[in-house]
Amino acid sequence: DGEKVKDDGANYDIGLQEVGDGTGIVTRFPPEPSGYLHIGHAKAALLNDYFAHEKYKGKLILRFDDTNPIKEKQEFQDSIVEDLALMGVKADTVSYTSNYFQELYDYCVQMLNEGTAYADDTLQEKMREERMNGVASERRESSPEDNLARFEEMKTGSAEGLRWCIRAKMSVDDPNKAMRDPVIYRCSPQVHHRTGDTWKIYPTYDFCCPIVDSLEGVTHALRTTEYNDRDAQYQWFLKTLKLRHVYNWAFARLNFVRTVLSKRKLTLIVENGDVWGWDDPRMPTVRGVRRRGVTIPALREFILKQGPSKNIVNLDWHSFWATNKKHIDPIAARYTALASAAQVPVTVVGARAGVTTEEKDKHAKYTTLGKKKVVFSASILLEQADAASFAADEEITLMNWGNAIVRHISHSINPLAQPAGLKTVTAVELELHLQGDVKKTAKKVTWLSTDQALVPVELVDFDYLITKDKLDVDDELGDFLNKQTETRTLAVADCNVAELQVDDVIQFDRKGYFRVDRAFRHGEAVVAFQIPTGKSK
Ligand code: ATP
Ligand code: MG
Numbered sequence: 001d002g003e004k005v006k007d008d009g010a011n012y013d014i015g016l017q018e019v020g021d022g023t024g025i026v027t028r029f030p031p032e033p034s035g036y037l038h039i040g041h042a043k044a045a046l047l048n049d050y051f052a053h054e055k056y057k058g059k060l061i062l063r064f065d066d067t068n069p070i071k072e073k074q075e076f077q078d079s080i081v082e083d084l085a086l087m088g089v090k091a092d093t094v095s096y097t098s099n100y101f102q103e104l105y106d107y108c109v110q111m112l113n114e115g116t117a118y119a120d121d122t123l124q125e126k127m128r129e130e131r132m133n134g135v136a137s138e139r140r141e142s143s144p145e146d147n148l149a150r151f152e153e154m155k156t157g158s159a160e161g162l163r164w165c166i167r168a169k170m171s172v173d174d175p176n177k178a179m180r181d182p183v184i185y186r187c188s189p190q191v192h193h194r195t196g197d198t199w200k201i202y203p204t205y206d207f208c209c210p211i212v213d214s215l216e217g218v219t220h221a222l223r224t225t226e227y228n229d230r231d232a233q234y235q236w237f238l239k240t241l242k243l244r245h246v247y248n249w250a251f252a253r254l255n256f257v258r259t260v261l262s263k264r265k266l267t268l269i270v271e272n273g274d275v276w277g278w279d280d281p282r283m284p285t286v287r288g289v290r291r292r293g294v295t296i297p298a299l300r301e302f303i304l305k306q307g308p309s310k311n312i313v314n315l316d317w318h319s320f321w322a323t324n325k326k327h328i329d330p331i332a333a334r335y336t337a338l339a340s341a342a343q344v345p346v347t348v349v350g351a352r353a354g355v356t357t358e359e360k361d362k363h364a365k366y367t368t369l370g371k372k373k374v375v376f377s378a379s380i381l382l383e384q385a386d387a388a389s390f391a392a393d394e395e396i397t398l399m400n401w402g403n404a405i406v407r408h409i410s411h412s413i414n415p416l417a418q419p420a421g422l423k424t425v426t427a428v429e430l431e432l433h434l435q436g437d438v439k440k441t442a443k444k445v446t447w448l449s450t451d452q453a454l455v456p457v458e459l460v461d462f463d464y465l466i467t468k469d470k471l472d473v474d475d476e477l478g479d480f481l482n483k484q485t486e487t488r489t490l491a492v493a494d495c496n497v498a499e500l501q502v503d504d505v506i507q508f509d510r511k512g513y514f515r516v517d518r519a520f521r522h523g524e525a526v527v528a529f530q531i532p533t534g535k536s537k
């Protein structure tokens with residue numbers, strides 16, 4: 001974990017503009033500390049890191065875009081630092097947009113003086129309408145003196161100041177609506193998590209981004225394609241303020257089916273208690289997918305494989321989990337677990353007397369994973385479904401042991417069962433037939449000797465949080481939340497499972513891959529989360 005796998009298979013033909021020998025390249029990842037990183041953010045971070053450090057020999061800036069104190073918290077900032085480290089993304093510098101509040105303020109004053117910005121108190125609704133219809137605000141031609149006075153009023157955070165905002169004087173009716181006098185400063189008496197109550201005015205993202213990029217020496221500002229319309233205003237700010245040029249470079253936003261990748265919506269899900277927290281295994285956060293069982297190299301490979309393409313697609317999770325499977329298969333030790341419900345006691349005729357314990361490889365192919373104990377005795381357990389499928393005198397295979405012939409099956413008829421008359425197997429007698437060919441049997445069943453300290457396990461499988469492939473803009477999140485997203489199955493596992501640690505990735509034979517979320521302790525069951533493999537879901 002945390003170790004950077006250089007060989008992700010990423011090597012893009014599509015590079016950045018005008019890179020020269022690549023040593024002067026500076027990219028940046030600018031998260032807002034208003035939530036935990038999700039896998040969309042991971043794409044942005046990994047791409048910026050790829051261009052700065054792998055494709056070219058440049059620099060990467062991690063900049064906290066902390067201009068909206070209402071939504072931002074230290075907790076989120078700390079989690080972003082940790083998650084980037086985990087992903088192997090190493091920033092050369094860490095900065096904060098809030099470090100530039102003074103400069104940004106000075107640039108705003110400059111624009112008010114030069115007549116390239118004005119103060120506006122048009123009501124929000126009306127401003128929206130005017131912008132839609134290409135109508136000028138009645139404040140547009142106010143004098144620099146008036147504008148500066150209003151900006152000073154905003155700076156005090158007074159009730160009067162709160163009514164105003166500052167807008168760049170770009171265009172009234174440009175066909176590109178992003179150019180229609182965007183707001184660059186707002187008054188907000190909110191306490192900021194880094195600058196406290198020093199400022200009562202905060203610059204908008206559109207204003208900060210070009211200025212801070214330019215001041216910090218960024219050469220290429222990578223942004224998702226939804227920003228294409230805003231590239232023109234970005235360049236307008238650089239030109240108007242005579243700042244050093246920065247290239248805009250676009251890549252596609254990452255989207256997944258039945259998944260929301262919006263901090264606002266993810267925050268709602270967390271605050272609503274639909275999940276246990278930001279690191280819930282159902283969450284598309286970096287922490288969530290890790291907890292579900294994705295390895296960091298798999299995450300990097302999958303995301304970098306998407307590359308810098310500009311095609312926006314709604315990815316399905318299959319290929320994500322399939323990529324992960326390649327990574328976990330060689331590290332997943334094999335164990336056995338049997339569902340607890342209606343387990344069937346079995347007598348094995350012909351088994352060696354007493355109890356035999358053998359050392360077996362944890363993984364037949366990857367023997368470096370070490371050895372485990374396999375306990376053999378005449379008293380074993382089978383799962384109900386397996387036992388119920390047996391026919392009298394059928395030859396079956398006990399996995400990792402050998403063939404056996406079904407000699408006797410005892411049933412009970414459950415009067416309440418549906419359909420009526422459904423039988424439950426209550427006991428089975430098998431006779432070992434070790435000379436039988438394991439390749440010829442139709443059924444290979446998992447089993448456990450009762451002569452070992454069996455470990456209680458809870459197997460947990462999860463479903464998507466969202467019931468619709470792609471939410472439309474006016475879909476209400478609450479209408480599409482999946483109510484049933486967690487399935488728990490009680491099981492028992494072989495004695496080796498007692499030694500597993502949290503985060504171990506294993507395979508239970510015939511059940512699939514799991515990540516240990518809670519280790520065995522004081523009789524409390526191991527909790528293991530099913531890791532999808534891209535087949536079923
Ligand atoms: P969200 O909509 O989830 O709140 P955001 O853009 O508002 O995302 P930021 O913290 O500002 O959140 O994002 C940091 C960086 O991550 C930005 O450069 C943004 O473009 C990028 N980013 C956000 N979501 C995605 C995504 N789904 N795919 C790719 N990049 C993304
Ligand atoms: Mg943002």
Ligand code: MG
Nearest residue numbers: 032262263264
């Ligand atoms: Mg957002």
